[in-house]
Amino acid sequence: MPAVYEVAFTQDASRDVIATESYLAQSEGDNRALDFLGRLAEVIVSLSRFPERGSHPKELAELEIAGCRQIVWGWYRLIYRVQHSQVMIYLIADGRRDMTTLLAQRLLGA
Numbered sequence: 001m002p003a004v005y006e007v008a009f010t011q012d013a014s015r016d017v018i019a020t021e022s023y024l025a026q027s028e029g030d031n032r033a034l035d036f037l038g039r040l041a042e043v044i045v046s047l048s049r050f051p052e053r054g055s056h057p058k059e060l061a062e063l064e065i066a067g068c069r070q071i072v073w074g075w076y077r078l079i080y081r082v083q084h085s086q087v088m089i090y091l092i093a094d095g096r097r098d099m100t101t102l103l104a105q106r107l108l109g110a
């Protein structure tokens with residue numbers, strides 16, 4: 001049985017969850033917001049067991065940032081890094097956004 005990793009969110013990633021849930025509830029209804037939260041919970045459980053499963057975002061290679069991975073579901077991308085026995089989530093965003101700029105702001109403070 002694989003080790004269980006702690007999954008944590010940065011403050012920015014926590015705000016991403018709140019903002020996305022709120023937006024979906026207002027624009028598409030409570031059921032859509034609950035679907036998003038349910039799928040996010042599934043991703044978190046999966047990451048706690050198999051943190052290396054995500055792919056490497058191409059935008060981070062362009063920014064010369066190594067070590068981050070992503071999980072993609074629907075329109076959403078979750079960007080994270082595995083550090084020892086912890087998975088730190090940095091970003092949860094609609095993948096149709098300008099991800100290079102958003103990732104530079106989040107991970108480089110640009």
